[in-house]
Amino acid sequence: MLRYIIRRLLWVVLVLVVIVAITYSIFFLLPGGGSDAIANRFAGKQPNPEIVAEVKQQFGLDKPIYVQFYIFTRNLFLGDQYGWPGLGKSFVLRAPLKQVLVERMWVTIQLAVGAAVVWLLVGIPIGILSALRPRSIWDRAAMTFALIGISMPVFFIGPLALYVFVYKWHILPGSGYSPIGEDGLWQWFNHFILPWCVLALLYAAFYARLSRANLLDVMGEDYMRTARAKGLNERQVIVKHGLRSSLTPLVTVFGLDLAGLLAGAVITETVFNLPGLGQYAVRSVFSLDLYAILDVTIIAAFFVTLANLVVDIVYAFLDPRVRYT
Amino acid sequence: MSQVQQTEPTLEVLAPLESGVEAVQGRTPWQLFYTRFKRDRIALFAAGVVLLLIALALLAPAFARFVVHRGPNDLNQGYTSDISVPLLGPSKIAWFGVDALGRDIFIRTLYGARTSLLIAILATGISIVVGIALGLMAGFVGGKLDTFISRLIDIVLSLPLLLLAIGIGAARIVRGQTLSLREREFVEAARATGYGNIHIMFREILPNMVASIIVVATLLIPQNILFEAALSFLAVGVPAGTPSWGGMLSDATNGALYRIAWWMLFFPGMFLVMTTLAFNLLGDGLRDALDPRAGR
């Protein structure tokens, strides 16, 4: 088991290295990217060749790409002058990236966790109720809602919600981030409630479909029949046996979804002006802030691979048949 | 994705399916599928919406030329010149209103359908081809190649670049199916008859997955539509000036313009939602018709 975990951790490291390599290649190969583009951008209003060369040297962009890649990767795992992990310095902020990323990640965590609470509380009950009365009016209505939810992009429903709740009805304060420590709990909640609900809509719809399908599958299983045969009434059968086994697979999906969101809910953060990782990713791409782009990509990949790892390990514990390969 | 049928349908069966012949002599799985699908009114309606959208997209230039007499990028500064004059909303002159540059939202929305559908279908096509190639190889050849491809898929899926990830998802499904199909009797039979790997992959296994691939493709299209729209919304999608729904939504939210011009948000947004919804319903319907147990 321990060997398995170590192997998987090494795998995570390998994935991160490959992803840095891919991001580097994309950044340097795409039109509008590359050392020259960065140096030109940060060389001021009249970027003459000497200034550009100077900027390149100071940013470490004068070295061949593979050397830059090596230095970045080495720093990432062994740390740089700003500590561990070595996330480098932002060209734009002229400051170490770690603190910025931590602050922004905190905003993203608040968004993701809040949304997750909403979608679990909405999606799963809807799915269960639908599964209990399949093909009823309620089931059809719920599944239609779910399908619409899956088809609703955040960049449409978000502005729509802002239009209604902020600009027409004036019952919410608008977009933006209001830290809990500064303007109090109520303001914080008011600013987050729309992004939570809008982001949760998609997932709630998905979880409703998933939990309904799982529960329906489980209800046909033999042990459920056995339970019924033992004389338990339907409600007891479902609550005691059905729910547990039908919702277990949801846990894995949930882990991966949450990890995906922690990597940055780009559109939600853009629409609602939340200074999280996703918004920062977009901004970094537009400002050619190379290390910021790399860092955000790595954080995203890290969360996803880590979530995969945790899910697999948990499975390995739960199901001895899984081979540790 | 659950498995499909036991018997061995081939691609040729698709022909009578399309011409809508009600076969009598022994119902093939395709005919079963067809009768089931015909009964699913929601899916039929969705198919109708999809066809209508495709027609609108194809006819967009005709609309521009003969109906509204305005192209998607024609400006009409008379509508927008002065800050204090509100933008022109839905009206006889412009059915869906105009945007901040005086461009006709209706005709832009139709052209946006072209952009969205074209990109989504192309992207889906590429994803499916790549997915089939990788998935078949991984699943059929197995061994080290399988490990390698599976790991590659893992890496790509953990990249935040969704574009690749969407395509790679198809590879996983194909691999899974291949794994289960390659142990089946008809594959054994083909092998025993002396057919080579390539033949078995493309003539025996692949046709057995056509149904699932169609479903996957149908469900991939709405994802790709949303993805293209998201990229355009973030201004990293199609070039500026090309009408696209995501770009139009971005225009609407730029400076919160929808505050004074809700139509800039509403119409492209509704088309986007309806299109994705129709494809999702269609995909669900196809899946149900192919395998009534799945997703029920």
Add this chain to the structure above:
Amino acid sequence: MRGGTIREESPEFGWTDAFDPTGEYLGTAWGMMDQLLIRGLMTYKHVDAAQGGDTPVPDIASAPPTVSADGLTYDFTLKDNVMWSPPLSRAVTADDFLYAFQRINDKKLVAQYGNYYCGVIKGMDCAAKDDNQPISGIKVTDPTHISFTLDQPTGDLLYRLSMPATKAVPVEVRGCFPNPGDYGVDLISSGPYMILGQDKLNLSSCSTIKPISGYNVDKGMTMVRNPNWSAATDDTRAAYADGVQIKINSNVDDSFNALENGDLDVVQGTPPVAVLQDFETNPDFAGWLHADQGDRTWYVTMNLLAPPFDDIHVRNAVNLALDKAGIRKAYGGDLRGTLATSVEPPTVLPQSTQINPFSANTGSGNATAAMDEMKMSRYDTNHNGVCDDGPVCQNILFLGRSTDPWPNMNQVAVASLKPILPGLDLKEVDTSTGYTTLQQVKKLIPISMVPGWGKDYASPYGFDFFIFDSAGIACTAAVNYSLVGMTEAQATECGVKPEYDAYVQNNGPMPSVDDKMKECVAKPADQVDACFAELDTYLMTVAVPWAPWLWATQFTSTNLKTVVSYQFDQNAGIISYVNTSVNNGLTPQNVA
């Protein structure tokens, strides 16, 4: 009214150069530094143009300098009672000024406008290896005396000595910030305010200097009163408010929303259309929007090497035909500025309004006059007023911006030029692509409405130099897009020698303002403007590289419920924080 806090949100500030006065090249940051934080030999009054906001006045200098008869030596006497903020709390001395120039001279610190000093002040070449190299032309005899010796007379030197890079920097930080921009997070104050937490800096050694807590490029900046500042030493800053909070918010809608809700006092820049409509139509917001002269010119640039624009008659015709009023209307209307008749905004060069060689175009374009001019062109073979000489007149690339509302403006412009140039081919690109395209000399973009130009400082040279001098032609980074005064050597280096030769053969020698520029700069201060008026007349009648169309305004939105008196700082082109007062009674909070 004293007290309160000016609360502002801004999409970004100082992003290029991180608030280090030596390297900073963003006008807003210049204005903030000059008004609030750092003091120099000279400054401005931080008021609008009508009250003389574009004229340098002594700041730490006790009086205007004594200038030698040959115009080569400037002697300054400093006030001895201007204090650095805590923890330094000592008087600003001549050495602190010398150090500022040593920083400009330090190659590694990349002083963006070093050319205003290097090659001007004796011994400065902007190539020193660090910030501790002597400068032969700057002499410090005692803590309150500093003198500058120049290579040649420079009439607008006092303008240059009011730029942020020349403001005093305490010698205590020498050697501590070898990279450009790094000093920005530890900017030490001599002005009426200081960045919150700056008094907690430990200046005992380089390694103990940590970033100031009240400043974070990503989040914002809070400035509070500098306890060592004394109003008695400062004639230009009233410093009414107790503090200024500038929070970074990349979403402009949210900022204006907050302003309308009373959570902010000031938002600068052009409001989104929806907000503009609110301001224009809702009586609650009457007077909230201020449009002040922005000291910048919008223009159509024409490339002298790209036919048909090598022919002066074609360039004249463009000036006559251009529908400036129509473009301004599409840009947002009268609030956007005054229709331009020549290159310099009148706030920079008062004579500018009199320079109007194309007066036949009263604003909306005069197609008849334009066609009459066109008839004289060799590209109008049948003399009917239309460019018709084969391929030269076909598919002429007109480069425009693609972002809202520019497509509309491009269309108005092109439509007004079509009668004389039916072959114009409008291509729209995003602004930064537009600039980088124009900057490539070899691309020879014939005509474009992409660029605008603002002054560096409020004397004509600070406006004209880069955009019209041959020094502004670097092969891949030209800002002199029209290539006025291009030399043969430059043409060869940039790979446009054939086009250059063709120009000379067909039109005679390339018009140039290089010599005139040198002549004007060397004039005594009171004759500089008159000389530049001649230069600009030459530009508008002989060279004609531009069709200027707007002297643009700068928008500031203030919450009139809290902003009791509003003042604009003409030189900075931003609100005058130090002469604006608010009544919100708030104490400054850390927004960083």
